Amino acid sequence: xxxxxxxxxxxxxxxxxxxxxxxxxxxxxxxxxxxxxxxxxxxxxxxxxxxxxxxxxxxxxxxxxxxxxxxxxxxxxxxxxxxxxxxxxxxxxxxxxxxxxxxxxxxxxxxxxxxxxxxxxxxxxxxxxxxxxxxxxxxxxxxxxxxxxxxxxxxxxxxxxxxxxxxxxxxxxxxxxxxxxxxxxxxxxxxxxxxxxxxxxxxxxxxxxxxxxxxxxxxxxxxxxxxxxxxxxxxxxxxxxxxxxxxxxxxxxxxxxxxxxxxxxxxxxxxxxxxxxxxxxxxxxxxxxxxxxxxxxxx
Ligand SMILES: *[C@@H]1O[C@H](CO)[C@@H](O)[C@H](O)[C@H]1NC(C)=O
Ligand SMILES: *[C@@H]1O[C@H](CO)[C@@H](O)[C@H](O)[C@H]1NC(C)=O
Numbered sequence: 001x002x003x004x005x006x007x008x009x010x011x012x013x014x015x016x017x018x019x020x021x022x023x024x025x026x027x028x029x030x031x032x033x034x035x036x037x038x039x040x041x042x043x044x045x046x047x048x049x050x051x052x053x054x055x056x057x058x059x060x061x062x063x064x065x066x067x068x069x070x071x072x073x074x075x076x077x078x079x080x081x082x083x084x085x086x087x088x089x090x091x092x093x094x095x096x097x098x099x100x101x102x103x104x105x106x107x108x109x110x111x112x113x114x115x116x117x118x119x120x121x122x123x124x125x126x127x128x129x130x131x132x133x134x135x136x137x138x139x140x141x142x143x144x145x146x147x148x149x150x151x152x153x154x155x156x157x158x159x160x161x162x163x164x165x166x167x168x169x170x171x172x173x174x175x176x177x178x179x180x181x182x183x184x185x186x187x188x189x190x191x192x193x194x195x196x197x198x199x200x201x202x203x204x205x206x207x208x209x210x211x212x213x214x215x216x217x218x219x220x221x222x223x224x225x226x227x228x229x230x231x232x233x234x235x236x237x238x239x240x241x242x243x244x245x246x247x248x249x250x251x252x253x254x255x256x257x258x259x260x261x262x263x264x265x266x267x268x269x270x271x272x273x274x275x276x277x278x279x280x281x282x283x284x285x286x287x288x289x290x291x292x293x294x295x296x297x298x299x
Contacts, residue, residue, distance in 0.1 A: 063093025
């Protein structure tokens, strides 16, 4: 075994043992994987350098899968940085699941309540965009475990109450970078009139049911990510591509999978660093700040 791959093995083994000893306490900060409360580096306004007339579909950007799943133990937790810190680290795609209950939109992951409501998500994004008006935030929005699947009315009410109507991009068409600055772009994963772009107009790879951490299962997951990134690089530039590196099951909880897949993703991307490439959105669990930076630097 070469020294460098031995070092990588070493990182994985130590990471795994720490993970066993302390599955949720937040102990690991690597370039590709981070389950501590704070990112290593920030890049608050990287979109400032993207030309006004560039369609947003041509921007390569880091995102988080299940952005607000910060609690619930190792089976439910997908991220450890609070939303404000994710945005400051450079994350620009959010995956938000709301539960509609007694008129309120609360944040859930499965049955695990996340100690937040949708208004707080909107407030955090608005504060960030006021401070960094060159940026835009894309937000996949869907309901999960609601009393009703009809969340459109409640979402509109929350936007008026906790943010303001003009904070949204009100079209299903692809904005340019200039048009998107200072706005939230909802990627609407629910029915009703247009509140933004339609989530399923994106070209999406979301192979999340990874049944175990066996090498062949990890390879299958990684090949799905790899193939979609290769397609995004050469694919239709008017179409937005979205690749999830995340996944979970009883035998492969999100952090255990992220420790392995984020490493492959980081190796794949660093091998191509220094070039201009369109990979679209890469949505991750527990990304490390260097992985985030590597994605940003393809623009
Ligand atoms: C949820 O609903 C209750 C009453 O229906 C209200 O008092 C409370 O403020 C709501 N919470 C949020 C976060 O909107
Ligand atoms: C932030 O990202 C931009 C664009 O890639 C880059 O030019 C800049 O150096 C980055 N800043 C930091 C602090 O990493």
